[in-house]
Amino acid sequence: xxxxxxxxxxxxxxGGGPRNRRPEIQQEEKQFDERTLHIDRVARVVKxxxxxxxxxxxxxxxxKSRVGIGIAKGADVTAAVTKATEVAKKxxxxxxxYKGTLPHETEAKVSGARILLxxxxxxxxxxxxxxxRTVLEVAGVKNALSKSLGSSNKANTAYATIAALExxxxxxxxxTKKGKVKTAEKAEKSEVKKPAATRTADKKVAKDKE
Numbered sequence: 304x305x306x307x308x309x310x311x312x313x314x315x316x317x318g319g320g321p322r323n324r325r326p327e328i329q330q331e332e333k334q335f336d337e338r339t340l341h342i343d344r345v346a347r348v349v350k351x352x353x354x355x356x357x358x359x360x361x362x363x364x365x366x367k368s369r370v371g372i373g374i375a376k377g378a379d380v381t382a383a384v385t386k387a388t389e390v391a392k393k394x395x396x397x398x399x400x401y402k403g404t405l406p407h408e409t410e411a412k413v414s415g416a417r418i419l420l421x422x423x424x425x426x427x428x429x430x431x432x433x434x435x436r437t438v439l440e441v442a443g444v445k446n447a448l449s450k451s452l453g454s455s456n457k458a459n460t461a462y463a464t465i466a467a468l469e470x471x472x473x474x475x476x477x478x479t480k481k482g483k484v485k486t487a488e489k490a491e492k493s494e495v496k497k498p499a500a501t502r503t504a505d506k507k508v509a510k511d512k513e
Contacts, residue, residue, distance in 0.1 A: 335363050336441050337388055340372075340434050341457045342380055359383035360458055363391040364441030370468070371395040372438070372461050399471045403445035406474050411466035415454030418463040423448050433457070438464045 341360040346353045356376050361384060364370035373390025377383030399406055405422040412418075418435060423446040429436050431449035434457050439447055451460060 335365050335392070337361060337363050337391075338437050338441055339384055339387075340437060340461060342383070345376065357383040359387040360461060361387035361391050362438050362441050362461065363388060363395075364438075364443065366441065366443040368398045368400050368443050369395050370398060370438060370442035370465070372465055374458060396465065396469050398442050398444075398468045399473045400443060401474065403443075405444065405447055406471055409467045409470050411463045411470060412453065413463040413466055414456070414459045416451070416456055416459035416463040417453035418460065418467050419450045419452055420464075420467050421448040422446070434460045435464050438468075442468060 339359060339361050343358045343360075344355055345358050346355050348354075356378060357380050358374065358376045359380065360372070360374050362370065362372045371391040371394040373387040373392075373394060375383055375386030375390050377386055401422070403425065405420055408419070408421045410417065410419045420439075423430065425446055427446045427448070429439055429444065429447055429449075431439055431447065435449045435451065438461060439449070453463075454460070
């Protein structure tokens with residue numbers, strides 16, 4: 304008979320279970336979506352030469368109409384990004400959205416950057432590029448049109464996009480011309496009409512004065 308091969312014995316610990324089994328760590332879901340828009344190296348001239356640091360531009364949002372941006376400097380890239388993220392979380396704004404898009408057209412200007420945002424129908428997607436697209440995605444906008452009409456500076460463009468989103472007004476707070484006309488008509492109807500006798504007396508007084 305051929306010799307029976309024994310299965311390799313597994314190393315077992317004191318409790319009878321396999322050794323070196325580490326507990327599985329469940330990764331916590333991030334509450335916010337953090338995106339790094341730009342990292343730049345900056346220099347400061349001192350007596351001994353130049354001192355280099357890093358500047359990070361970060362946008363943070365929950366994809367549910369809350370978004371914020373921050374800029375910070377650090378000795379290395381990680382420190383700069385961490386600081387910028389904390390700054391962004393302290394400067395959250397709430398964006399008024401309507402069915403995944405913008406309630407109306409909006410425009411904002413910050414320094415040399417000028418950003419124009421327009422609502423779009425469902426299925427259009429985000430017609431935007433670079434910094435504007437990232438900010439809109441993080442804010443939770445799914446359909447929108449955009450156009451950059453000024454400087455291409457990323458920091459100014461990001462702040463201009465935030466300013467444009469902050470200027471959005473929900474539909475229930477719009478003041479339209481039609482509404483003003485209706486209000487004026489109601490005011491005219493609510494005025495109490497003078498009786499016929501009073502109007503006749505007023506005409507006589509006017510004739511006597513003449």
